[in-house]
Amino acid sequence: MSKKLSVIMPVYNEAEHIKNILQKVCDVILPDGILMEIVVVNDASSDETAQRVKEFIADNEKCDIRLAEHEVNRGKGAGIRTALQYVTGDYTVIQDGDEELDPNDFVPMLQKMLDENLSVLYGSRFLSHEKRAASHTFYLGNRILALVANILYGQHITDEATCYKMFLTSLLKSIPLECDRFEFCPEVTAKVSRLGYKIQEIPIHYYPRSFEQGKKLRARDGWDAILTLLKYRF
Ligand SMILES: Nc1nc2c(ncn2[C@@H]2O[C@H](COP(=O)(O)OP(=O)(O)O)[C@@H](O)[C@H]2O)c(=O)[nH]1
Ligand SMILES: [Mg+2]
Structure with missing residues (x-):
């Protein structure tokens, strides 16, 4: 039986x-004939997001996409939990609805998961040669976040807050997740660490967007992330 990658959006x-x-996700050709499914969770968007997803599904029958909807806005973490109810793949990765990362990076990530029999792998935006960030503050915030995660949980990661977190689905489903918003990242980092997993990383491509271009993350979310890492440590 072919393996499957589930992409949660x-x-x-x-x-x-x-x-x-x-389109970019659907166009990715995975190694070893691995199949792909996409689970989109529309978090009560007030724009035409849902409509456009439906149009895309209608126009792309070859692509396995499911759309789930929240009635009210609940946050990214809640969206991931909703998506997990529908996931059927062996591996799961998170993909944002923006274009800051390149889904072609799923290929080397999946390859490394398979080759090294990993349960968790992060794609790092800051390991590559071309170091970019939305701003200096944003870059520094991410460095601090990774440092705090490393100190508290004995990891050696460079990008704690990366969206590209790939898991063995059985592991991700076994973790009792409870955070609703952007604290999904520190929560899952804390909880896989406490289960004893060493988080591996590989470099990924990164094309940061500005707030004008729709970025929603704020400095406040960085503080919340650090508090979340502390909360699950003690
Ligand atoms: N489900 C859900 N997703 C959100 C919410 N706010 C932002 N997102 C998504 O989270 C992702 C990351 O947002 P972004 O501002 O680009 O932050 P960054 O990429 O983590 O730096 C995007 O795909 C957003 O659509 C929300 O309230 N609910
Ligand atoms: Mg983004």
């Missing part, structure tokens, strides 16, 4: 990007 007001990113 929690989206909120991404009408401008959603069709492009769905």
Whole structure:
């Protein structure tokens, strides 16, 4: 039986990007004949995100996509939990509804998962030669976050907050997740660490967007992330 990768996409007001990113994900050719499914969770977007996802599904029958909807906005973490109810793949990765990362990086990630029999792998935006970030503050915030995760949980990672977190689905489903918003990342980092997993990383491509271009993450979310890492440590 072929293995399958499940791509979870929690989206909120991404009408401008959603069709492009769905196309990019669908176009990825996975190694070893691995199949792909996409689970989009529309988090009560107030723009045309849902409509565009439906149009894309209608126009792309070859692509295995399911759309789930939240009635009210609940946050990225809640979206990931909703998506997990529908996931059927052996591996699961998170994909944002924007175009900051390149889904072609699923290929080397999956290859490394298979070759090294890993349960968890992060794609790092800061390991590559071309180091980019949305801003200096954003870059520094990410460095601090990774450092805190390393100190508290004995990891050696460079990008704690990366969206590209790939898991053995059985592992991700076994973790009792409870955070609703952007604290999904520190929560899952804390909990896999506490289970004793060493988080591996590989470099990925990164094309940061600005707030004008729709970025929703704020400095406040960085603080919340650090507090979340502390909360699950003690
Ligand atoms: N489900 C859900 N997703 C959200 C919400 N706010 C932002 N997102 C999604 O989270 C992702 C990351 O947002 P972004 O601002 O680009 O932050 P970054 O990529 O983590 O730096 C995007 O795909 C957004 O659509 C929300 O309230 N609910
Ligand atoms: Mg983003």
